[in-house]
Amino acid sequence: MTDKRKKIETLIDGVLMRMDPTGINAKKYRNMFQTMNDKQFSDWVTRFLADDKSNLRLDIEEFGDGSRTLKYENVEKAADFLKIKLFENVYIPHVSSNPNRPVRTKQPVLVGYLNIKRPQQLVTKKTGLAITDTNRDEQTGAAKGDSKGGTTTGIENELLAGVGGDVILSEFCGARGDNVTEYDNMIQQIAEHGSVKLADIKTNAYDKPTLMQADLYFKAMGLKTDLISESYYSIEAVRTAMKQKS
Secondary structure, three states: OOHHHHHHHHHHHHHHHHHOOOOHHHHHHHHHHHOOOHHHHHHHHHHHHHOOOOOOOOOOOOOOOOOOOOOHHHHHHHHHHHOOOOEEOOEEHHHOOOOOOOEEOOOOEEOOOOOOOOOHHHHHOOOOOOOOOOOEOOOOOOEOHHHOOOOOOHHHHHHHHHOOOHHHHHHHOHHHHHOHHHHHHHHHHHHHHOOOOHHHHOOOHHHOHHHHHHHHHHHHOOOOOOOOOOOOOOHHHHHHHHHHHO
């Protein structure tokens, strides 16, 4: 074994032992390296360093007995071992009005990689365009089957709302959802002008069967909502009532 290989193995073993004191992860890599000769080990390291997406996999048990749960203090020990700073001052130029003077955090903050994964449904099933609206639910009018290419689930709607995708939500839950009137207006605008804006096809709440059905269910339970009708507590209603009293 060369000195360089020994240093690499010692480094990997030291990091894994600090992140997982049980030694299970470190043992896995020890066993893997033991099966390699020096050339195989050198080839593995070369491929690992050449690929930016390569990582040492750390297996944990989030819901086990707690012995293999990833803890911050263990991450801190591994970072100290690697001489990596976990807290740094971060520059955020997009919140500054002057591009030459970016805003910097007043205090050092925790930095690292955050993996953001798009929901599989939205990626693989919900990005196709529906070419017909004939297949719709008889009660709600919502597109279904081959006609529901643009519909989304609740969690996807929450994600879109969280990133400010209001226009996308309006299309998915309106014209490409259960609003047949908006859909017909959209198709007509596209046929006449080649494109369409949501502002040109907007309709009222009475064209949304699903919303009306939900409001009906609430009324059947003795609950009044502002999904369709005016809220009891709307500012306009309060002002009108006060003017009438005065």
